[in-house]
Amino acid sequence: MTSSRGTIVITGASSGLGAEMARQFADLGYDLGLAARRTERLEQLRAEILAAHPDRTVVLEPMDVTDADQVFAATRRFAEQLGRIDRYVVNAGLGKGAPMGTGRFDANRQTVMTNVVGALAQTEAAMEVFREQQRGHLVMVSSISALRGMRKTMTAYAASKAFVANLAEGVRSEMLGAPELDIDVSVVFPGYIRSEMNEKVAQKTRFMVDTTTGVAAMVAAIEGRRPKAYVPAWPWVPIGAAMRVLPLQQVRRLM
Numbered sequence: 190m191t192s193s194r195g196t197i198v199i200t201g202a203s204s205g206l207g208a209e210m211a212r213q214f215a216d217l218g219y220d221l222g223l224a225a226r227r228t229e230r231l232e233q234l235r236a237e238i239l240a241a242h243p244d245r246t247v248v249l250e251p252m253d254v255t256d257a258d259q260v261f262a263a264t265r266r267f268a269e270q271l272g273r274i275d276r277y278v279v280n281a282g283l284g285k286g287a288p289m290g291t292g293r294f295d296a297n298r299q300t301v302m303t304n305v306v307g308a309l310a311q312t313e314a315a316m317e318v319f320r321e322q323q324r325g326h327l328v329m330v331s332s333i334s335a336l337r338g339m340r341k342t343m344t345a346y347a348a349s350k351a352f353v354a355n356l357a358e359g360v361r362s363e364m365l366g367a368p369e370l371d372i373d374v375s376v377v378f379p380g381y382i383r384s385e386m387n388e389k390v391a392q393k394t395r396f397m398v399d400t401t402t403g404v405a406a407m408v409a410a411i412e413g414r415r416p417k418a419y420v421p422a423w424p425w426v427p428i429g430a431a432m433r434v435l436p437l438q439q440v441r442r443l444m
């Protein structure tokens with residue numbers, strides 16, 4: 190019997206970065222709570238993880254993050270089944286979108302409901318558990334695109350990810366004033382990492398890395414409990430620094 194290194198809840202674990210984070214955190218010895226709408230994908234992932242690590246515990250919950258009641262109930266069940274939640278990764282996200290005023294309010298709205306209201310519900314639910322436990326690590330997955338306004342299909346998405354980053358910083362600020370609570374907050378800003386979200390994007394997109402490499406950078410930043418991390422560091426740390434100061438005309442050529 191291998192002792193657990195701790196417990197991690199990951200939302201959006203049915204594909205892409207969430208599924209790979211589950212694999213890599215299981216490799217590190219964590220027990221897992223995995224959530225998404227496509228539960229058959231979660232079942233497959235659990236079978237794969239348990240085949241590699243029979244001593245690990247992996248519990249699953251169906252969760253549509255746009256249904257706040259489901260988010261709160263599933264988070265509670267994770268805490269009960271796992272005994273406690275040491276880390277909660279707000280990862281579920283949607284990258285649908287279209288330029289403003291082109292008749293695709295439905296797509297932009299769905300992205301905002303998932304990435305903004307969904308992230309808010311997950312953060313509230315996770316923080317309730319952390320406050321009760323008086324400890325925990327809240328991890329929020331933003332995006333490099335959050336650093337500036339973006340054009341084309343990215344406008345609503347980038348704005349939604351700016352919300353995620355600012356929400357994380359706000360909670361971190363709150364926790365800086367609560368030394369009696371051992372609660373850390375990290376926000377991760379991925380660059381381009383191959384996943385279902387961008388599988389239709391050209392294979393040769395500049396700076397795109399494969400899922401395993403990109404997620405390894407995320408996992409290292411999360412394990413280091415970094416308050417903010419642009420991942421992978423190369424090239425996204427210098428690009429991120431440039432993006433924050435460049436005139437918009439140049440930003441639009443970068444991303």
Ligand SMILES: NC(=O)c1ccc[n+]([C@@H]2O[C@H](COP(=O)([O-])OP(=O)(O)OC[C@H]3O[C@@H](n4cnc5c(N)ncnc54)[C@H](OP(=O)(O)O)[C@@H]3O)[C@@H](O)[C@H]2O)c1
Binds near residue numbers: 200282332382383
């Ligand atoms: N890949 C990148 O280059 C990149 C860059 C920056 C940021 N990100 C962020 O990384 C996170 C993961 O994205 P990904 O690249 O791994 O994309 P992905 O492969 O499309 O995965 C998205 C995940 O979110 C879940 N999800 C979507 N809508 C949901 C909803 N309403 N309720 C519950 N779960 C929902 C999906 O599960 P179900 O459909 O099964 O529910 C899926 O597991 C997202 O927040 C994304 O914005 C990705």
